[in-house]
Amino acid sequence: MSQRRPPRVVMPGPVEWLRENLFSTPFNSVLTLVALFLIYWIVVPFVQWAFVDAAWAGTTRDACLERENGACWPFIIQRVDQFIYGFYDVAERWRVDIVLGALAAGLLWLTLPRMPAKRGIGTLMLTLFPVVAFVLLVGGFGLERIPTERWGGLIITLVVAVTGIAASLPLGILLALGRRSELPVVKGLSIAFIEFWRGVPLITVLFMAVNMLPLFMGVSVNKLLAALIAVALFSSAYMAEVVRGGLQAIPKGQYEAAAAMGLGYWQSMIFIILPQALRLSLPNIVGNFIGLLKDTSLVSIIGFFDLLGIAQVGTSDANWATPNTALTGYVFVGAVYWAMCFSMSRYAKHLEGVLASGEKR
Amino acid sequence: MRLLFAALSAFLVAIAPALAAGSPTLDRVKKNGYLRCGVNEGLPGFASPDSKGNWTGMDVDFCRAVAAAIFNDPKKVRFTPTSAKVRFTVLQSGEVDLLSRNTTWTMSRDTQLGLEFVGVIYYDGQGFMVPKKLKVTSAKQLNGANVCTNTGTTTELNLADYFRSNGLKYKVIAFEKNAEVLAAYDAGRCDAYTTDASGLYAERLKLKNANDHIILPEIISKEPLGPLVNQGDQQWGDLIRWTLFAQLNAEELGVTSKNVDQMLKSANPEVRRLLGVEGAFGESIGLTKDWVVRIVKGAGNYGEIFERNVGQGSPLKIKRGQNALWNKGGLHYAPPVR
Numbered sequence: 001m002s003q004r005r006p007p008r009v010v011m012p013g014p015v016e017w018l019r020e021n022l023f024s025t026p027f028n029s030v031l032t033l034v035a036l037f038l039i040y041w042i043v044v045p046f047v048q049w050a051f052v053d054a055a056w057a058g059t060t061r062d063a064c065l066e067r068e069n070g071a072c073w074p075f076i077i078q079r080v081d082q083f084i085y086g087f088y089d090v091a092e093r094w095r096v097d098i099v100l101g102a103l104a105a106g107l108l109w110l111t112l113p114r115m116p117a118k119r120g121i122g123t124l125m126l127t128l129f130p131v132v133a134f135v136l137l138v139g140g141f142g143l144e145r146i147p148t149e150r151w152g153g154l155i156i157t158l159v160v161a162v163t164g165i166a167a168s169l170p171l172g173i174l175l176a177l178g179r180r181s182e183l184p185v186v187k188g189l190s191i192a193f194i195e196f197w198r199g200v201p202l203i204t205v206l207f208m209a210v211n212m213l214p215l216f217m218g219v220s221v222n223k224l225l226a227a228l229i230a231v232a233l234f235s236s237a238y239m240a241e242v243v244r245g246g247l248q249a250i251p252k253g254q255y256e257a258a259a260a261m262g263l264g265y266w267q268s269m270i271f272i273i274l275p276q277a278l279r280l281s282l283p284n285i286v287g288n289f290i291g292l293l294k295d296t297s298l299v300s301i302i303g304f305f306d307l308l309g310i311a312q313v314g315t316s317d318a319n320w321a322t323p324n325t326a327l328t329g330y331v332f333v334g335a336v337y338w339a340m341c342f343s344m345s346r347y348a349k350h351l352e353g354v355l356a357s358g359e360k361r
Numbered sequence: 362m363r364l365l366f367a368a369l370s371a372f373l374v375a376i377a378p379a380l381a382a383g384s385p386t387l388d389r390v391k392k393n394g395y396l397r398c399g400v401n402e403g404l405p406g407f408a409s410p411d412s413k414g415n416w417t418g419m420d421v422d423f424c425r426a427v428a429a430a431i432f433n434d435p436k437k438v439r440f441t442p443t444s445a446k447v448r449f450t451v452l453q454s455g456e457v458d459l460l461s462r463n464t465t466w467t468m469s470r471d472t473q474l475g476l477e478f479v480g481v482i483y484y485d486g487q488g489f490m491v492p493k494k495l496k497v498t499s500a501k502q503l504n505g506a507n508v509c510t511n512t513g514t515t516t517e518l519n520l521a522d523y524f525r526s527n528g529l530k531y532k533v534i535a536f537e538k539n540a541e542v543l544a545a546y547d548a549g550r551c552d553a554y555t556t557d558a559s560g561l562y563a564e565r566l567k568l569k570n571a572n573d574h575i576i577l578p579e580i581i582s583k584e585p586l587g588p589l590v591n592q593g594d595q596q597w598g599d600l601i602r603w604t605l606f607a608q609l610n611a612e613e614l615g616v617t618s619k620n621v622d623q624m625l626k627s628a629n630p631e632v633r634r635l636l637g638v639e640g641a642f643g644e645s646i647g648l649t650k651d652w653v654v655r656i657v658k659g660a661g662n663y664g665e666i667f668e669r670n671v672g673q674g675s676p677l678k679i680k681r682g683q684n685a686l687w688n689k690g691g692l693h694y695a696p697p698v699r
Contacts, residue, residue: 061676068569078412079412081414082410082412082414086414087410087414090414147439149439149440149441207447211447211450211451211454212450214454214455214456215450215453215454220454220455220456300402301444303402303441303442303443303444303447305442309402312402312403313402313403313409313410313442314403314409314410314412315403316402316403316404316405316408316409317405317409317410317411317412317417318405318406318409318563318566318675318676318677319411319412319675319676320412321405321563321566321567321676322566322567323547323567323568323569325567326540326567
């Protein structure tokens, strides 16, 4: 009879940990050293440039000229309003604040675990919020009208990205179902739509919608509206293929089981197939969302200054021309994009864990 | 028959002013309540937003002058930033009423696009920047120099022409992007940097020690920059052209945004005609008598706009040079208001 003993718990010391994880073989040791060198080579000068040698205080370019080897943060600090609101009228910016605040609050409510009334909040965000946001941002009903040409910065980036994301998922699901449909017309139209939008570059679509349509057809649509529609249609085609991948991964038995239970097409899709398919394609869906967020910077081709555009146009102000202005602007915008994309990605990872709880034992 | 002709010509004479008074573009601008102006997406000194979000620059201020002439309010402009690729399209499609976007007046652009250049607001041209320590004072001393510039632009061709015609040797080092050219120049890989002079002044500000570099006096190419309108609305073209001329004439006669009210009492007949104290010149282009007063008050005369945006009042510190008035050794020459 063997006696059962509890396993010996050994906390490895730091030297042991290093040997086991970083220097286990000669090859790994070399890799570790190379990595350390790279970190030293890239991170140290960056920190030196961005923080140690940087100019922080000041209201003119002279402050940055004095610290010629460091970042020019006063350029960002003086223009932070422009980075958020673009050229939106100063007296009306409270309207943007409300929209951004409501969006942030709504998203937090829905993403934080264990919040009550998620269904109610979700419905509000999908129905009431777009209407209120539209009225607040555009104007009307007694509010001054702000032409979309004056929007810019983070508002443009978020409006395009959020609209694209909110429209592309449902449209994409419908298109994916359409492509797998047995009705030849539905199937044909879905394939034609998907392949058309996947076949043309987004930049061409935007250019055509905004500059060519008025020239050929004499109709002039609002440029932002044209861009929103173009982005939504474009991303829904990609989304359709992502969802279709998920649908194809569902074993045939699931479809048959749903049919055997007497569920109709929509019932079986909504209750049996789609929940599984969407869970499978979640990493790719979020990948698409992140790509879409970054693609929004293409609206600069049609004369809008999104977050990136507003940084670029800022560097053309001779009052702020210094050796480091442009680089500081790009680093700042890069950091904002990274923060947005990384939080999406982390939330998706969390969601995957929650949804996969049924598979755990 | 003769009677019929007489009646017909009398009729034509009678309606001629009515025909001339109609400008569909001006009507549209008045109906909209604002001028739609195409500008650059960001060019130091010509069109760029300041930290308060206001557009500033010479091209921008010209739009403001037109708005001031029409509405007596320089703020009634909506700026449409346009890239170099789409600038003509947005004007042709009627998305803007006026394109004031540092566009070089060339024959092909003037004759083949259905567009009309109304004048020259800035005489630009290719120049050279060199470090002061080279002790070079003229481009003719650049024999054997390494010259940095952008790839595939006309600057490279102009450079070849200039050095060949002066019998000088040189080596060109070309890069795709402005930032790369500047970095190479700053690192000392080339002795001189060549591009349009206004661009040189702007790029100079991005150097570590801007004051250690000078822009040589030679200008080796012609780049007359001017505003454009669509062909087919003669009176609108006249209005834009004479807004520019009015600013030049105002500078020539010493009328500035500060003294324009005193100048109304001037005894000088030229000033009196310009400011509408005598005659009704503004009305002939669909404006009011005091159109120049509005322009100068709202946006300033040409010299004020120049100094504020690119001259001594700006970080660029561009000298007037070719952009001085004709009687000060420059090229700007506006026909008289009479």
